[in-house]
Amino acid sequence: MTTILKKPGFNPDRKYKIIGTSPVKHDGFDKVTGRAKFAADAFLPGMLVGKVLRSPHPHAILKRIDTTQASKVPGVKAIITRDDFPEIKQGTGGGDMTRLAMAREKVYWEGHPVAAVAATSESAAKKALKLIEVEYEVLPHVIDPVEAMSPDAPILHDYMRTKGAKGPDAEKPTNVVERHALGIGDVDKGFAEADVIVEGTFDTKPMHQGYIELQSCVANYSDDGQVDLWCCTQAPWVYRDRLTEILKIESSKIRIQQSELGGGFGGKTTFYLEPLSVVLSRKAKCPVKMTLTRVEVMRATGPVSGTQSTIKMGCKKDGTIVAVDSTLVFQTGPYTGSAFTNAPQAMLTRYDLKNVRTVSYEVVSNRPKVSSFRAPCVPQVVFGVEGLIDELATKIGMDPIEMRLKNAIVEGHKTIYGETFNRIGFVETLEAAKACDHYRAPVPKGQARGIACGFWFNRGGETTGSMNLAPDGTVTITLGTADVAGSRMSMAMMAAEELGIPVDRVRAVLADTHSLGYNRVTAGSRTTFSSGIIVVDSARKIITELCRRAAKIWNVPEEGVVFEDGVCRPASSNVGEFEPLSIKDIAHKTTYTMGSISGHSEMNVTGAGPGFAVHIVDVEVDKETGLTSVKRYTIIEDAGKAISPAQVEGQFQGAAVQGIGWALNEEYVYGSDGRLQNPGFLDYRMPVASDVPMIDTVIVEVPNPKHPFGLRGVGEVPLTPAMAAIGNAIGHAIGIRPRSLPMSPPKVLAIIEEARARGVLPAG
Amino acid sequence: MSKKHHITTIVNGDEYEALCETRHTLLDVLRDELRLTGTKEGCATGDCGACSVMMDGRLVCSCLVLAVEADGKSIDTIEGMASGNELHPLQTKFLELNGLQCGICTPGFLIAARALLERNPDPTESEARYWLAGNLCRCTGYDKIIRAVLSAAAEMRGA
Ligand code: FES
Numbered sequence: 001m002t003t004i005l006k007k008p009g010f011n012p013d014r015k016y017k018i019i020g021t022s023p024v025k026h027d028g029f030d031k032v033t034g035r036a037k038f039a040a041d042a043f044l045p046g047m048l049v050g051k052v053l054r055s056p057h058p059h060a061i062l063k064r065i066d067t068t069q070a071s072k073v074p075g076v077k078a079i080i081t082r083d084d085f086p087e088i089k090q091g092t093g094g095g096d097m098t099r100l101a102m103a104r105e106k107v108y109w110e111g112h113p114v115a116a117v118a119a120t121s122e123s124a125a126k127k128a129l130k131l132i133e134v135e136y137e138v139l140p141h142v143i144d145p146v147e148a149m150s151p152d153a154p155i156l157h158d159y160m161r162t163k164g165a166k167g168p169d170a171e172k173p174t175n176v177v178e179r180h181a182l183g184i185g186d187v188d189k190g191f192a193e194a195d196v197i198v199e200g201t202f203d204t205k206p207m208h209q210g211y212i213e214l215q216s217c218v219a220n221y222s223d224d225g226q227v228d229l230w231c232c233t234q235a236p237w238v239y240r241d242r243l244t245e246i247l248k249i250e251s252s253k254i255r256i257q258q259s260e261l262g263g264g265f266g267g268k269t270t271f272y273l274e275p276l277s278v279v280l281s282r283k284a285k286c287p288v289k290m291t292l293t294r295v296e297v298m299r300a301t302g303p304v305s306g307t308q309s310t311i312k313m314g315c316k317k318d319g320t321i322v323a324v325d326s327t328l329v330f331q332t333g334p335y336t337g338s339a340f341t342n343a344p345q346a347m348l349t350r351y352d353l354k355n356v357r358t359v360s361y362e363v364v365s366n367r368p369k370v371s372s373f374r375a376p377c378v379p380q381v382v383f384g385v386e387g388l389i390d391e392l393a394t395k396i397g398m399d400p401i402e403m404r405l406k407n408a409i410v411e412g413h414k415t416i417y418g419e420t421f422n423r424i425g426f427v428e429t430l431e432a433a434k435a436c437d438h439y440r441a442p443v444p445k446g447q448a449r450g451i452a453c454g455f456w457f458n459r460g461g462e463t464t465g466s467m468n469l470a471p472d473g474t475v476t477i478t479l480g481t482a483d484v485a486g487s488r489m490s491m492a493m494m495a496a497e498e499l500g501i502p503v504d505r506v507r508a509v510l511a512d513t514h515s516l517g518y519n520r521v522t523a524g525s526r527t528t529f530s531s532g533i534i535v536v537d538s539a540r541k542i543i544t545e546l547c548r549r550a551a552k553i554w555n556v557p558e559e560g561v562v563f564e565d566g567v568c569r570p571a572s573s574n575v576g577e578f579e580p581l582s583i584k585d586i587a588h589k590t591t592y593t594m595g596s597i598s599g600h601s602e603m604n605v606t607g608a609g610p611g612f613a614v615h616i617v618d619v620e621v622d623k624e625t626g627l628t629s630v631k632r633y634t635i636i637e638d639a640g641k642a643i644s645p646a647q648v649e650g651q652f653q654g655a656a657v658q659g660i661g662w663a664l665n666e667e668y669v670y671g672s673d674g675r676l677q678n679p680g681f682l683d684y685r686m687p688v689a690s691d692v693p694m695i696d697t698v699i700v701e702v703p704n705p706k707h708p709f710g711l712r713g714v715g716e717v718p719l720t721p722a723m724a725a726i727g728n729a730i731g732h733a734i735g736i737r738p739r740s741l742p743m744s745p746p747k748v749l750a751i752i753e754e755a756r757a758r759g760v761l762p763a764g
Numbered sequence: 765m766s767k768k769h770h771i772t773t774i775v776n777g778d779e780y781e782a783l784c785e786t787r788h789t790l791l792d793v794l795r796d797e798l799r800l801t802g803t804k805e806g807c808a809t810g811d812c813g814a815c816s817v818m819m820d821g822r823l824v825c826s827c828l829v830l831a832v833e834a835d836g837k838s839i840d841t842i843e844g845m846a847s848g849n850e851l852h853p854l855q856t857k858f859l860e861l862n863g864l865q866c867g868i869c870t871p872g873f874l875i876a877a878r879a880l881l882e883r884n885p886d887p888t889e890s891e892a893r894y895w896l897a898g899n900l901c902r903c904t905g906y907d908k909i910i911r912a913v914l915s916a917a918a919e920m921r922g923a
Pocket residue numbers: 804805806807808809810811812813814815816825826827828
């Protein structure tokens with residue numbers, strides 16, 4: 001094992017100079033002046049414009065495509081269809097990928113690409129798209145995952161059989177990709193010990209990641225078969241390897257440079273335009289730029305799984321949860337890839353449970369293939385779990401935070417999926433929530449309060465990076481992970497801290513795929529943790545080399561030199577009397593010592609520290625209209641160590657507002673024809689500034705001993721409990737807790753009427 | 765190919781000429797013809813504010829203005845917001861208070877916020893939130909953006 005993973009060198013008594021401050025992000029300057037280069041901001045000489053023809057049907061056999069007339073439009077340089085892609089067998093990873101990029105036998109969603117055109121102007125390209133003739137044989141479609149499971153549902157893939165299914169149904173064509181069971185103990189025995197049992201079915205609607213930057217890319221396929229691709233992505237190396245797989249181009253010939261990333265949240269882990277632009281460029285012999293419209297983003301990119309969870313939970317009078325039983329259904333698009341197994345693993349991981357049964361199903365449907373979104377598939381299920389815990393707490397008359405403390409896990413806990421936790425901070429987070437101003441303040445009149453908790457694993461994985469020392473003593477870092485919200489600055493801070501130099505002497509840049517080895521996708525809240533370890537490891541290698549050079553300059557043995565506070569000095573007076581040498585002094589002399597100094601590191605990073613959060617929210621529900629307003633919101637979360645507290649707060653606040661949108665408003669609305677009816681920001685309404693209050697934050701710091709500075713990932717945990725907290729608050733406001741997202745005015749109004757009829761809410 | 769129109773606009777104080785199709789928006793011309801890509805496209809339907817610019821002193825979504833309508837007009841974009849090496853106080857506060865994460869929405873917010881402070885130098889939090897309700901940000905949850913705007917306003921008032 002690599003040394004730093006074994007010996008991260010975490011020191012709880014270390015006093016930091018840079019870590020824990022919030023300096024201005026280096027990449028910020030170009031972003032406030034309009035100079036930052038996002039994906040759509042690139043232009044190449046002779047560049048063509050590429051546009052996509054998309055299926056108007058959610059499910060149809062693609063019988064014939066005729067591009068004859070289209071190719072006659074002046075300015076059209078290339079048209080591509082399924083015939084321009086190598087055949088890869090259906091039902092394999094590569095087969096799915098190529099069919100997602102360009103339809104082959106069938107179209108599987110409204111918006112599925114069927115052809116693409118490159119032309120000298122957008123007008124010419126659009127004119128050509130209109131002239132492409134496509135003959136479809138329309139098939140019945142299915143979008144809702146529960147309907148897709150029924151025996152008479154239209155089948156998307158005749159070849160599909162349910163993985164993990166047993167019995168006679170296992171041999172039949174189905175829309176159920178997989179049945180996944182996970183559990184511990186004896187649930188029936190557990191329920192027998194319960195004093196109170198609650199159960200419910202919860203459903204959440206598909207929604208979108210909602211990044212503001214439209215996907216865009218520029219591909220140049222040169223005459224010797226080299227591909228240069230510029231795009232916004234969370235996963236340059238993954239894109240490269242997938243292009244290799246579906247286009248049969250060697251990886252060494254594909255160079256991907258990531259642009260500034262204008263938001264991703266998991267939605268830019270999958271390519272859409274990139275394979276099309278490469279194939280168009282190859283055919284047209286010109287660079288091709290393609291940019292999605294917002295309507296295309298909504299119709300044809302990474303939506304989030306809709307779900308249905310049926311959960312039963314029991315507890316004793318003292319608050320001990322004794323059993324949980326659940327059946328969970330996750331919608332994916334036409335192919336697997338929802339990462340649904342996250343949900344059974346994470347939904348209860350924070351409570352010490354002895355008896356749990358979960359059965360989860362992933363189901364295909366006539367929608368674009370779902371893509372990751374902050375803690376994929378977890379917030380949807382936590383909405384149900386934390387809702388039921390709240391009901392139990394109410395029934396037994398226990399404070400909701402005390403109820404969670406009663407069941408909270410601590411260091412040494414073995415999870416349902418087999419991992420044993422090192423140091424974790426759930427109890428500290430709950431205690432901080434109990435002590436925070438928001439929780440101690442009385443609930444204002446006319447409002448109600450909800451709380452909920454969440455967990456995310458946080459990830460590590462394959463990561464690479466390099467660090468170079470320039471002759472003037474400044475340092476550059478080349479990173480393999482993408483910068484989704486400011487991680488270049490966090491890396492510069494960690495390097496500066498380790499090297500003992502000001503952060504303005506360090507710059508971090510994002511590598512292209514030729515410059516570093518493979519990097520796993522930037523997701524799973526792994527970036528600052530994993531690349532942080534790479535950066536510290538690289539800095540330590542540089543420090544070792546600095547000591548070696550100082551020894552050479554002084555002509556003393558290497559062991560005679562130590563590095564402290566940014567300078568090399570003699571380890572003791574026995575070594576001799578020498579003026580300390582700063583990094584700058586040594587860097588200046590590299591030509592005369594042994595040449596330039598750099599540090600490089602690559603490893604499969606392990607040791608990510610799990611994260612836990614508590615959300616507290618006060619809402620006001622208008623009983624006339626059913627409209628919910630969020631009045632006060634506080635996130636309390638364990639960050640291990642906040643490298644830049646302002647950035648950590650930003651992660652919490654952004655996630656909270658995404659959660660508010662998901663809880664109250666955001667949903668894909670499909671017509672009975674299977675077409676999306678709200679593919680734009682007017683009808684798919686994300687929260688705006690006037691919809692939300694300030695979001696208060698409490699950063700808890702229970703260090704992760706596996707990281708040199710103790711940090712944990714913070715990007716995903718803060719979305720996991722958001723909808724549950726808001727649902728619990730609404731439940732307290734109107735007497736019945738909503739079980740379906742979004743909790744939009746018409747739905748809440750219907751619940752208010754039901755609550756009045758049942759006498760749990762006084763008549764208005 | 766449809767006939768192109770010749771337009772002349774003053775952008776950030778400098779005169780520019782461009783050829784455009786009738787269907788082209790001001791946003792198209794700024795980005796694709798003048799290569800002033802600081803103005804962003806998030807929707808092209810007037811719903812996200814990423815394309816905010818000033819046209820003859822009025823805040824507009826440049827995706828909703830036809831390029832031919834901008835002929836003879838004076839346009840201010842993010843590229844002209846700083847004067848020389850001196851950032852506008854809003855730009856400084858966005859940096860200092862971390863009012864940006866990915867930064868794609870930032871130019872639009874800065875242009876819209878400057879327009880707010882020109883007509884209301886002392887906005888309340890609620891006034892700032894409503895004025896900026898036409899600008900979408902998916903990263904920040906707006907908290908630090910609003911704080912940056914209010915703090916820049918205070919600084920500009922000399923408060
Ligand atoms: S691009 Fe103009 S408002 Fe969105």
